[in-house]
Amino acid sequence: MKIEKLFHKLHAFFNTDKHKKRQDIEELKKVLLKLKKKERKIAHALQQTEDCNLRTHYQTELNIIKIQRKKGIEALQQLKERKKT
Amino acid sequence: MHKALLLIVILLLSYGFWLSDAFKGIAAGVSIFLFGMLSLEQGFKAFTGGVLERILQKTTNTTWKSFGFGFLSATLMQSSGLVSVITISFLSAGLLDLVAGIGIIFGSNLGTTTGGWLIAGLGLKVNIAAYAMPLLVFGVLCVFQSSKHLKGMGYLLTGLGFLLLGIHYMKDSFEHFQSTINLSKYAMPGVKGLLTYTAVGILATIIMQSSHATMLLTITAVSVHQITYDNALALVIGANIGTTITAIIASFGANIQGKRLAGSHLLVNLLTGLFVLLFVKDFAIIVDRISEYLGIAATDKAMKLATFHSLFNITAIILFFPFINQQVMFLEKIFIEKRPNIFKPKYLDASAMDFPETVVESVRLESIHLYENAIHIILRTFGLYKRDLQTNDSLKQLIEQNNQPIEYDIDASYEKRIKGIYSAIIAFISQAGFTWQMTQSSKLSWLREANKHLVEAIKDTKHLQKNWTRFRASSNQATINEYNKIAYQIALHIQKIENFRHEIESNELPLLSLDILKAAIKNDDMQMNRTIETLIRERKITPETGSSLINDCAYMRSIKKNLLKTAETLFLHGTGNGGVEQQLALNDTEINDIVQPVDTK
Numbered sequence: 001m002k003i004e005k006l007f008h009k010l011h012a013f014f015n016t017d018k019h020k021k022r023q024d025i026e027e028l029k030k031v032l033l034k035l036k037k038k039e040r041k042i043a044h045a046l047q048q049t050e051d052c053n054l055r056t057h058y059q060t061e062l063n064i065i066k067i068q069r070k071k072g073i074e075a076l077q078q079l080k081e082r083k084k085t
Numbered sequence: 086m087h088k089a090l091l092l093i094v095i096l097l098l099s100y101g102f103w104l105s106d107a108f109k110g111i112a113a114g115v116s117i118f119l120f121g122m123l124s125l126e127q128g129f130k131a132f133t134g135g136v137l138e139r140i141l142q143k144t145t146n147t148t149w150k151s152f153g154f155g156f157l158s159a160t161l162m163q164s165s166g167l168v169s170v171i172t173i174s175f176l177s178a179g180l181l182d183l184v185a186g187i188g189i190i191f192g193s194n195l196g197t198t199t200g201g202w203l204i205a206g207l208g209l210k211v212n213i214a215a216y217a218m219p220l221l222v223f224g225v226l227c228v229f230q231s232s233k234h235l236k237g238m239g240y241l242l243t244g245l246g247f248l249l250l251g252i253h254y255m256k257d258s259f260e261h262f263q264s265t266i267n268l269s270k271y272a273m274p275g276v277k278g279l280l281t282y283t284a285v286g287i288l289a290t291i292i293m294q295s296s297h298a299t300m301l302l303t304i305t306a307v308s309v310h311q312i313t314y315d316n317a318l319a320l321v322i323g324a325n326i327g328t329t330i331t332a333i334i335a336s337f338g339a340n341i342q343g344k345r346l347a348g349s350h351l352l353v354n355l356l357t358g359l360f361v362l363l364f365v366k367d368f369a370i371i372v373d374r375i376s377e378y379l380g381i382a383a384t385d386k387a388m389k390l391a392t393f394h395s396l397f398n399i400t401a402i403i404l405f406f407p408f409i410n411q412q413v414m415f416l417e418k419i420f421i422e423k424r425p426n427i428f429k430p431k432y433l434d435a436s437a438m439d440f441p442e443t444v445v446e447s448v449r450l451e452s453i454h455l456y457e458n459a460i461h462i463i464l465r466t467f468g469l470y471k472r473d474l475q476t477n478d479s480l481k482q483l484i485e486q487n488n489q490p491i492e493y494d495i496d497a498s499y500e501k502r503i504k505g506i507y508s509a510i511i512a513f514i515s516q517a518g519f520t521w522q523m524t525q526s527s528k529l530s531w532l533r534e535a536n537k538h539l540v541e542a543i544k545d546t547k548h549l550q551k552n553w554t555r556f557r558a559s560s561n562q563a564t565i566n567e568y569n570k571i572a573y574q575i576a577l578h579i580q581k582i583e584n585f586r587h588e589i590e591s592n593e594l595p596l597l598s599l600d601i602l603k604a605a606i607k608n609d610d611m612q613m614n615r616t617i618e619t620l621i622r623e624r625k626i627t628p629e630t631g632s633s634l635i636n637d638c639a640y641m642r643s644i645k646k647n648l649l650k651t652a653e654t655l656f657l658h659g660t661g662n663g664g665v666e667q668q669l670a671l672n673d674t675e676i677n678d679i680v681q682p683v684d685t686k
Contacts, residue, residue, distance in 0.1 A: 027665045034593045035669075060608065063679045064600050068669045075668055 021083045025076065032072045039065045094292065110258025115298050118251025122295060124224075124244030126167050128237050141175060145185040148409060155192025160199045163248065163297065166331035168193035169350065170439060173335045173343040177436045178443035179450055183416070186346045187409050190332070194325075194354075194398045200297045201391035204252055204304050214253040220246030255305050272313040279362060282316045286323015296328035300394060308387040317386065318365060321394050326358045338435030341423075345416040352412075357401040372396060427458060428501050430509040441525035444517045448532050451510055452539075453655050458502040459539045460579050463546045463644065465493050467553070467572035474580040484572050490558060495547045503543060510536055535654035542647035549640040552633050563625040567617065567634050571641045574609050578602070578645045582652045595657055596666035599649065603671065606645045607680045613638045 039062065046058040101108045144154040159168045172189045175181045181189075220242045227239025273281055290299045299320065307317040329351040336347035361368055372393045373383070381388045405412065431454055437447040457471075464471060468487040473480065514529050553572065556564050581602055589595050614635060621631040671679075 024665075028668075031594065031597075031665045031669065035597070038594065060604055060679065061601050064604060064671060064676075067671060067675055067679065068597055068600065071671075072669045 018083070021079060025079050025083065028072060028076050028079065032069060032076065035065055035069050035072065039069065090292075107258050111255055111302070114251050114253075114255030114258055115293065115302065116251070117247050117254060118298055118301055119293065119295055121244045121247030121249075121251055122164050122167075122297065124240045124247060125162055125164065126244075128240030128242075128244055129162055129167070141180060145181060145189065148184055148188040148406075151185040151188030152192035152406075155189035155194075156196040157192075158189075159193035159196030163197070163200050163203075164295075165190075165193040165197035165328060166295065168196075169332040169347075170335045170436075173332065173339050173346055174436050174439040174443045176346055177339040177343045177434045178432070178446040180443065180446055183342055183345055183349075183413050184409055186342070187349050187412060190346065190350050191353075191402055191406055194328075194401060195395065197296065197328075198391070198395040198398055201300050201304065201394045202388075204301055205308075205385075205387035205391040214250060217246045217249035217253060220249070252301060252305075255301060256308075272316055274313075274315065278316055279319045279365060282312075282319035283323040283326070283358070283362065286320040287327040288323075289320075290324045290327025291330045294331060296324040299324035299327065300390075304387045304390050307390060314386050314389070315365075315369075317390055318369065318393055319362075321390060321397065322358050322361055322365075325394070325397050326354050329354050335436055338438075340432070340434050340436075341420055343434070343436055345413075345420045348416055348420060349412055353401050353405050357397065357404060360404065361397055361400060368393065368396060368400075427454075428505060430454070430506050430513075433509055433513045438516065441517070444513075445525045445528045445532070448510060448514060448529060449655060451506065451513075452532050452536055452651075455503065455506050455510065455536060455539055456651060456655060458506065459543055460648075462495060462498045462502060462543055463648075464576060464579065465498070466495060466546050466550050467491070467576060468493075469572075469576055474576065474583055480576050480580065481569070481573050484569050484576070488557070490554060492554075493550070495543070495550060499543055499547075503540065507536055507540060531654045535651045538647040538651045542644045542651070545640045545643045545647070549637050549644070552637050556630065556633070561626060561630070563620055564630050564634075567613070567620070567626075568637070570613065571637060574613075575641055575644055578606070578648065581605075582648060586652065586656045589656055594666060596653070596670055599653060600671045600676070602649055604676050604680055606642060606649070607676055609645075610638060610642045611680060613641075 042058055042062050042065065046055060046062065049055055049058065098112060101112065141154070145151040155168055155172075158171075159165045162168065169190065172181065172186050172193075176183065176186045224239045224242030224244075224246055227235045227242060230236055230239065272278065286299055286303075289302070290296050293299060303312070303317050303320045303324070306312045307314060312320070329347070332347040332350045336343045339347075372389050375392050375396070376383070376385075376389050379392070381392070430451055432447045432450040434447065437443040461471060464473070467484060468489075468491040469480075469483065473483055511533070514533055517526075517529060549571070553568055556568050559565065585592075585595070585598070585602070592598055617626075617631050617634050617638070620626045621628055626634070
């Protein structure tokens, strides 16, 4: 197992660019997952509330998260394509 | 070193050189040794720039880890002085707490004793110059490279080479020295000898600013029987007390925490020194036993001195390490922090200048201090205090209830609370002496921008104040309501920023969550403008008042945007998924698309 770990580190060292791209993809996926959870939470809160001002606030927040997720998914697709090339 | 003292030292050395060639060699050996330590210091600094901060944060969250960090770094760098300076700098910048700092000092005190083993075990027994020369050659080769890391490696190699060369010269020169002058004639037995040689050890270490150099002189002298073993023990005790001078000097440019750490270092070493002096005979016996166990020859005084040096610091650990928290309480009573002057810089200490990470953190903390003063001014303009943001009372009601004219001199407040600190921050940043390649330089640039945004927010508040004061005294309730709304929105925005700031640790996506505040700024602005248009159309306010309101809404928008940009820089330090979140954060166009026009009818 130690040799495997060492090999993995050496591989990462000699393929720094690929390793960085993989890291970027992983980080982006994590953020997208957090955004998805947040979106579900806000959508649930929006359904539960009847206060007009609060509903407007939640709706705006939901719209923002949707655009952030859309941007994130586009960025992820671009990163995956760049990794292939 | 004070100029007068420097002159005296130069004169004494010159006299010594005239008297004896061997003395010249010894002095040169010490100088080369000290130069080697300076090179090592230079070499290690090349590897800072975020690395040191990350290592410090991970390795100093418990006292034992701090101890381990101190031990390893002093062993690698062969300098407890450099470790003290690093610790005091990071402590002053708030990157470490005092308990961790004291732990590091204990570790570095023990780590530095490895130098004694190196000198006694290797330096005096092998042809050390043979190892020094290739180190110097490869080191100098690397120093001339353009890569920062290769250059740093070069300084490390040359530093090590000079250390070994210094030991070699000293060893050779002492051997010649003993044929001309026999220092053992000046040996002093008994208590008088103990106290005199301890004082000599303290003085020598203070002058040379290096306990390593004193140890080197002592070990070499004892190996050629120039001084007696008992007097050598006293010199080692003196060296351990004198070594605290580096921390004391570093603390002059530090804040109260740095001074407390230097105080702790002096206290521990001084008390341990007194303890060891009282029981020096017993310690000598313990050293003999340990040497026997380790297979050190009874006649090998040099190795025994190295053992004694380590034993001294182990004694300090046994006596004081379990009582670090009590030490901290004692030091906090002795070194009382003066009530900070909110009008003066709190964090911009000279000691923080030593490392890029500490410069950035000091500037960030001082910028937060400036931010606190700025929001005080903005809130006071509208008759509010920061504590009003934290009460359950409605901000709207507080603003509406306060219908008396508010006379608040923003210019005077700016001069008192902002200008001095802002100028000090700019001056501090401009003195930061590292290259533009380092990431800390861009962080300083953002912090400078953040401070600029704060000043712009205050200037916009000043512009807003004129009409705010004028129209709140009017008889037109609609006008008063709109100006109250402006004040309310600014106060609410500050409240939201404060909530964001205090909940940042639990916020998984802090940067992205600021987009909702950006959208709120746009939304509020649109709503206000629609309302003003409606009021003009319904002739509830005059067009002239309406135009003033529209201008003042623009100031309101500018204040909110500037405060938000400042918050983004100051409070998102090291949190969240930085780069990824920045990619996903919405720009102005995207926010405009989201914010829906409001129907006010």
